[in-house]
Amino acid sequence: MTFRLYDTVTREVRDFVPLEEGKAGLYVCGLTVQSEPHVGHVRSGVNFDVLQRWLRHLGYEVTFIRNITDIDDKILVKSAEQGRPWYNLAYAMHRELDKAYAALNVAPPTYEPAATGHVPEMIELITELIGKGHAYPAEDGSGDVYFDVRSWPSYGELTHQGVEDMEPATDADPRGKRDPRDFALWKGWKKETEPKTAAWPSPWGPGRPGWHIECSAMAGKYLGHAFDIHGGGVDLRFPHHENEQAQSRAAGRPFASYWMHNAWITTSGEKMSKSLGNSLTIPNVLEKYRGIELRYYLVAAHYRSHVEFSFEALDEAAKAFQRVEAFLERAGVSTGSTTGVAGELPEAFVTAMNDDLGTPAAVAVLFEAVREGNRADDPKPHAAQVLAMLDVLGLDPADPAWGGGGDDAKLTAAIDALVSGLLEQRAEARAAKDWARADAIRDQIKQAGIEVEDTPDGPKWTVS
RNA sequence: GGUGGGUUGGCCGAGAGGCGAGGCAACGGACUGCAAAUCCGUGUACACGGGUUCAAAUCCCGUACCCACCUCCA
Structure with missing residues (x-):
């Protein structure tokens, strides 16, 4: 084709x-x-x-x-x-x-x-x-x-x-x-x-x-x-x-x-002219959203379609993309060096891209693969496909281009040490079926901006 | 005056004659101590008025509104 x-x-x-x-x-x-x-x-x-x-x-x-x-x-x-x-x-x-x-x-x-x-x-x-x-x-x-x-x-x-x-x-x-x-x-x-x-x-x-x-x-x-x-x-x-x-x-x-x-x-229906002030300059937007989220927002619309920018829409886009990231995380491939060795692109994705860079349709294929992966016993093959698609769109979260330097890793380790202590106390409370105390601990962690999820592999935390 | 584009569900955003793209939000269910995440299910949307057709969001005619460009704005 x-x-x-x-x-x-x-x-x-x-x-x-x-x-x-x-x-x-x-x-x-x-x-x-x-x-x-x-x-x-x-x-x-x-x-x-x-x-x-x-x-x-x-x-x-x-x-x-x-x-x-x-x-x-x-x-x-x-x-x-x-x-x-x-x-x-x-x-x-x-x-x-x-x-x-x-x-x-x-x-x-x-x-x-x-x-x-x-x-x-x-x-x-x-x-x-x-x-x-x-x-x-x-x-x-x-x-x-x-x-x-x-x-x-x-x-x-x-x-x-x-x-x-x-x-x-x-x-x-x-x-x-x-x-x-x-x-x-x-x-x-x-x-x-x-x-x-x-x-x-x-x-x-x-x-x-x-x-x-x-x-x-x-x-x-x-x-x-x-x-x-x-x-x-x-x-x-x-x-x-x-x-x-x-x-x-x-x-x-x-x-x-x-x-x-x-x-x-x-x-607001108007051309983003240079006289509009600076709330929409890239450095400003990047204070609130990650580059990968902004890129996803831009890629999800067709290049020939007019886009009415709003922070609400960008917010939605960020959430949508986080769904993809959460899937990769779960599949255990997000931090690996899988870039470039990912799976084959689904045919529907290729068809979409070949048709005048049909990124909206391509993104739909991406989300279908995510859902299938979430449903499957073994998410890995689906994750590989997802990564392949993300790679072509320049949206692979594992791409070193997104930064994620050494400081981050240090910080993560430090937070993990603090959070895991609390999570142990919560585990004890849960074992004792002291739900009130367990929830209180989770709320305490949440107040620090950290979400706790219980998974089959035990509790996991993420910065929300 | 010339040229081009647009109007799609609560929101974003695809599609371009016949199976309800996808996402966000919402609601119901499963799972969970409760959540979260995830999965399953639910919506009958195509600016308005005509027409063509067995069938129109999609084609034709008309109307309204919006936008871009017309000499140094991506």
Whole structure:
């Protein structure tokens, strides 16, 4: 059975046929590192991480490039507001993003190129476009270079829009554009307002890259002029991806075969914009929920479905996932080094994943396996299947990526020593059928935040 | 004005012509000293109005409401 995915261009789910058999080239637009990452930002990271893992599972040799935009208008504005160099802000936020990805077990891509490191590649591409008559230096002496939308008849093909139907830019400043829809490939340095460090030499004078050009240049450099899949958030379809494709193809590069776009996460029906305050930043959410729980929440919804974020829903998701963990614990495989040597994936799971990464259906299969395992005399084979599924989804609790360092083990031992003393007293009370005292001890332990469960193997405690 | 998406039970969230995805919560039962966990069982949901069909949450027409993008937001 082949892997099928939804292509934004054809608007249908179609077979994935790579350009080169056995290999998959994937480019995903990463973030503009201008502020702390929030839940919405990280969704794309998790979604494409699942894609990457699934392609690898299918046996593809994956080259995964996810860029970092580390110079742009907003970075300049924000850093100025904060009174620090733009590169300091970008670098600090980049490190925050790395931390957020790590906390969610988002595997690093093959390479994470930054825009500022690829100015020569961009200049080369822009020069080529000017040479072919698809771009022009602004006539107002600003040092800007624009892509000439009118020179490229298929402009709009990605998002199925005609140039005539597009709303003319409302940002009143036409600068030196021939057509208001023309977009900047290169932005001339504005001496009066922009720091000198934000300008690079170019044939058109000092300046910095336009937003879209970086992705065309970097995708071309690391994946070749034609590659398999290009991904990003829905908002990037237009103008970003439309422009990437236009400028790449105008330069004679075929560019991506498939376009994938993940949907939004909103809060109270609204876009999770960066101005919303910081209650939804990853560091904040991780104070209340574990990374694996947040990841489960994100994976349990289909990547093309809009998700209305709420802490109530995240809470439910966390409980659901704990059910899986409790099963693994019971089956006695949760702490073993079973990662990677787990059982076979159920066919229904594979079918679900092959159908445009149908993670909701895949998760349903996961829970069915958990129930069967709970019912079975020997849960181990089911547990092995469960682990195999979790591994593909990046949700294996035993994965060292989740941390669980040595301090934890020490703490656990210390608590165990304290709790076991109390549990012995409770056992004595129970043996004497002194239920009141037994329950009082259990309540006492519970007040410390520790739940006691009686199992066939004796009482077990967990931090609730 | 253009383009696209959405409205599913108490809640989250799948599905895309005919067997009630899955999870959370609730209720009943089993197990338990009581719990917890687990298992078994219970719900007749698809925005509204028409239509097509033996059969519609799913297809068609219309209506309402919501959302996203339209030049630097994942």
